[in-house]
Amino acid sequence: MISIGLEGSANKLGVGIISHPHPNKPAQILSNIRHTFISPPGEGFLPKDTAMHHRSWVVRLVKQAMAEAGVSIADIDCICYTKGPGMGAPLQSVAITARMLSVLWQKELVGVNHCVGHIEMGREITGAQNPVVLYVSGGNTQVIAYAEHRYRIFGEALDIAVGNCLDRFARTLEISNDPAPGYNVEQLAKKGKILLDLPYAVKGMDCSFSGILASIDLLAGELKANPDKRDPITGELITTADLCFSLQETVYAMLVEITERAMAHVGSSQVLIVGGVGCNERLQEMMGLMARDRGGSVYATDERFCIDNGIMIAQAGLLAYETGFTTPLEESTCTQRFRTDEVFVKWRD
Amino acid sequence: MEVDTSLSQSSSPVPLPLILQRPSVPAILIAQGAEALLFRSTYLLPSLPCALKYRPSKPYRHPTLDLRLTKHRILSEARVLTKCRREGVPVPGVYALDEGAGWMMIEWVDGEVVRIRLNEWLSRRAQEGVPQGVEDGKLVGLMRRIGSAVGRMHGVGVVHGDLTTSNLMLRPVPAEGVNGGGMLDGEIVLIDFGLASQSTQDEDRAVDLYVLERAFGSTHSKAESLFTEVLGAYEKSFKGANIVLKKLEEVRMRGRKRSMLG
Structure with a gap:
């Protein structure tokens, strides 16, 4: 079976085509393309502009994905789209496209939970069997484990997502949003050495990032006003690279800690990192050190699958479609709020 | 332990x-x-x-x-x-x-955690074919002791942060001994304060109770119906406990997890 997936819950528009040749064989990625709406430095992406970006690019992307995959309309079994969670206007643009294709091509629709899409793609690519999942992106921070047909949320961010914290700090520093603000924070952090004191907010398996953002913004403001600020211990000049370094070291330590707690709780030694922040090499490295001490391993993917993409929607949608799940046209809505544990995972034991 | x-x-x-x-x-x-x-x-x-x-x-x-x-x-x-x-x-x-x-x-605290004792007691009763709600005076007594121990902790301005039946021990009382008393006898001792904090906020206290309630629900569903006994004893244990119980209603309503934006 072959499905096409459309994703546009945030500033990335993705179209992917996947094939499940046989139940016991790995999925084949026929095409996976993406176009990103990039806002100017110091600004975030607004729903209105992002939706406009998606509307103007989606037809081109679908055509290109079909051509790259070398499939015809007749080969496609179902059209999968992101039902939520995400930003309203961009989600709507993509849902409308999916509906239009469904009517035009006479194919069934499958509404997909964005978070489940990330998890299923991560499992498919890495081959992790039953991992604890850390889902970290601009809009989500969740520690998830599978139990009885649901992806259950063990811990999550109580306020803003970790990616949002990093992105907003990039805005404070007015660094480029190309290819992604978090990526540029990561590159700067590689040059940092001095660890500055930031709040550390872990509550059981939950965590909070808004206080850390306020705190690092304050430090950035002080540094701007007084560029000769020195570290009281080493006497070295503090740079913006040190700020990025401190921010990363603190928030990633929090994420690894809550993941470890969830692993101890469910007795798993595998951990899978998905979502845009999952590309971060330092996070992957820290997670690897933790997993090694627990006698386990960490599974992560690269930017093709970590960052929002169409193929993950096609993958999760096709898994659901194979169990007989479809979304009737009149129910093919989208929603900004759609929790990971609301989805009944019929395709797993 | x-x-x-x-x-x-x-x-x-x-x-x-x-x-x-x-x-x-x-x-x-x-x-x-x-x-x-x-x-x-x-x-x-x-x-x-x-x-x-x-x-x-x-x-x-x-x-x-x-x-x-x-x-x-x-x-x-x-x-x-x-x-x-x-x-x-x-x-x-x-x-x-x-x-x-x-x-x-x-x-060092002697005895066993409540989780183990309670599960043993519940399974033994199930084997003996005693229906639920019959001759459960011992269980009611245990629930009340748990409620008042938690209440005393909250009363002095401490919240535990991870109240489960694995973090409650039953320490044998010397006079009775395990045989003289019974499986559910003993003094409640609170352990593992790794996530504890000093707080007198009703919200924090209510979340403590909610976590304990959920722990009962997931690990001892047969004893869950008697959780009201825990709350009853809790209410009598310190001044202001009734306000916490009202807050608990709110915490239950929203659950621990909120619905969130993507």
Whole structure:
């Protein structure tokens, strides 16, 4: 079976085509393309502009994905789209496209939970069997484990997502949003050495990032006003690279800690990192050190699958479609709020 | 506490602090959580058992941050325990600590955790064919003792942060002994204050109760119906407990998890 997936819950528009040749064989990625709406430095992406970006690019992307995959309309079994969670206007643009294709091509629709899409793609690519999942992106921070047909949320961010914290700090520093603000924070952090004191907010398996953002913004403001600020211990000049370094070291330590707690709780030694922040090499490295001490391993993917993409929607949608799940046209809505544990995972034991 | 002698000191997955390298009585690893190892050892005399909680350094964390967190957590746990002890809340006493080296030595509590005793009692009754709600005076008594112990802790300004039946011990009362009393007898002792904090906010207290209620629901569903007994005893245990119970209604309504934006 072959499905096409459309994703546009945030500033990335993705179209992917996947094939499940046989139940016991790995999925084949026929095409996976993406176009990103990039806002100017110091600004975030607004729903209105992002939706406009998606509307103007989606037809081109679908055509290109079909051509790259070398499939015809007749080969496609179902059209999968992101039902939520995400930003309203961009989600709507993509849902409308999916509906239009469904009517035009006479194919069934499958509404997909964005978070489940990330998890299923991560499992498919890495081959992790039953991992604890850390889902970290601009809009989500969740520690998830599978139990009885649901992806259950063990811990999550109580306020803003970790990616949002990093992105907003990039805005404070007015660094480029190309290819992604978090990526540029990561590159700067590689040059940092001095660890500055930031709040550390872990509550059981939950965590909070808004206080850390306020705190690092304050430090950035002080540094701007007084560029000769020195570290009281080493006497070295503090740079913006040190700020990025401190921010990363603190928030990633929090994420690894809550993941470890969830692993101890469910007795798993595998951990899978998905979502845009999952590309971060330092996070992957820290997670690897933790997993090694627990006698386990960490599974992560690269930017093709970590960052929002169409193929993950096609993958999760096709898994659901194979169990007989479809979304009737009149129910093919989208929603900004759609929790990971609301989805009944019929395709797993 | 459960003692698993198969885990000896030599099998410890991390390098041990000096205090555990040359003890007069070999330390036995009892439990390994996400961030702490619990050993059974002795304090001052070979005949005085103690529990040693060791927070090993985490290689993934920046050393400065690691030291800061370890110090902070050991000190705050010890402070909470000392406060409870001073105010008469049943918790293990603190013997010694070294926050720089990452360990804390506390009183050894005899007995078993409520989770094990309760499950044994429930399964034994199920085997004997005693229907639920019949002759459960012992269970009601246990639930009330739990409620008043939690209430006393909240009354002195401490919230536990991780109240489950695994963090409640039943210490045998010397006069009765395990045989004379029964499976559900004994004094409730609150343990593992690793996530505890000092707070008098009704919200925090209500979340504590909610976590305990959910723990009963998920691990002892047969005893869940008697959770009202816990709350009944809790209400009588300190001034202001009734406000916490009202708050608990709110906490239940929203659940722990909110619906969130993508």
